[in-house]
Amino acid sequence: MARIGFVGLGNMGGPMARNLLKAGHQVTAFDLMPAALAAVSAAGAATASTAAAAASRAEFVITMLPAGKHVREAWLGSHAMAAATEPGAILIDCSTIDVATAREVAAGVGRPMLDAPVSGGTMGAEAGTLTFMVGGPAEAYAKAQPILAAMGRTLVHCGEAGAGQAAKVCNNMMLAATMIVTAEAFVLAEKLGLSHQALFDVASKSSAQSWALTSYCPVPGPVPTSPANRDYKPGFATALMAKDLGLSQEAAASVGLTTPMGAKAQALYQAFQDAGSGDVDFSGIIRALR
Ligand code: NAD
8 A cells, every 4th residue: 555645635635535545545635724634634644734744755646736836836836845755756746737837847846747637526536436637657657557546437648748638628628618519509499499308319319419418418307417407506617617728728829729619618618707607517608608
C-alpha cells in the first residue's frame, strides 16, 4: 500500500481521498478549509498543517485544486510543494486547468509529474468510477495506475505533459455544444407539438444519440436520473462548464485556431452563468433557450 499526500479536499478531492483510504492506502491530507480536512480525517486520513508537509514523505502526491493559478502556487509558488517531495515521488495533478500551466508546472517541479484531470463529476468521485485522462511520462503513468484505479474506472494515457488537459478541454467542448443543440431540439419539438418522450425515443436510437441526451437529458421524464428531474440541481454546474469552455478557447487561441461552435457554446454558457445560473446544472441551459 502506498503513502499518498493529497492537497485539495473539496467536492471532488474529498471523496477521491476517501476512496484511496478505502483501498488501504495511507493518506496525509491538507486543505485550506478546516471543514474539508476534518471530513477526510474522520474517514481515516492523517492531516498535515501545510501543503508542503502533506507532500513530504509521500510516494505519490496528488493535488485537486480549483484552477491553474492555485496549482502553480501550490507546486512552485509560496506553498513550495515540489521542493518538499522525496526524490522518487510521483506528482499527480487531477485539477482541470489550462494546458500551458500544466506544461509549465510539469517542467518546473523536477520530478515525474502527470496531469490527470477527470470526468464523472462528484457522483463518479464518490463511486470511484471517474475517467482519468493522463498526460506525462509513460513510466510514471505505469506506476500511478493502481493509485488512479482506486479512484476511477477508466484510465487513458493521452501522451506527454499537458495531453490530459488537452483531452479534457476537447471533450467538454464537444459535450457543451452537443448539450446546447440537444436542448434546442427539445424546444423546437415543443413548438412543433412533438412530445419529449417521442423525440427521445427516436433520437436515442438514431444518429443523434449522445451522452447529453441519454444520461443528462435536458427535459424531465425520459431519463429519470437526469438533473432536469430535480429542477436542474447539479450534476455538473454551469460555472464549471463555463470555466472548461474558457480553457478550450484559451487552448485554441494558443495555437491560432478558431473553433466557431466551441466559441458560441462558451458565449452561451458564460451568459447563462452571468444571468445568475452558475450553480444550475449545465443541462438547465434549456431554460435560457426557451
Ligand atoms: P472545490 O472548490 O470543491 O474544492 C477545491 C478545494 O481546494 C477547496 O476545498 C479549497 O479549500 C482547496 N484549496 C484551494 N487552494 C488550496 C491550497 N493552496 N492548498 C490547499 N487547498 C486548497 O472544487 P472541486 O469541485 O473539488 O473541483 C476541483 C477541480 O476538479 C477543479 O479544477 C474542477 O474544475 C475539477 N472538476 C470538478 C468536477 C465537479 O463536478 N465538481 C468534475 C470534474 C472536474
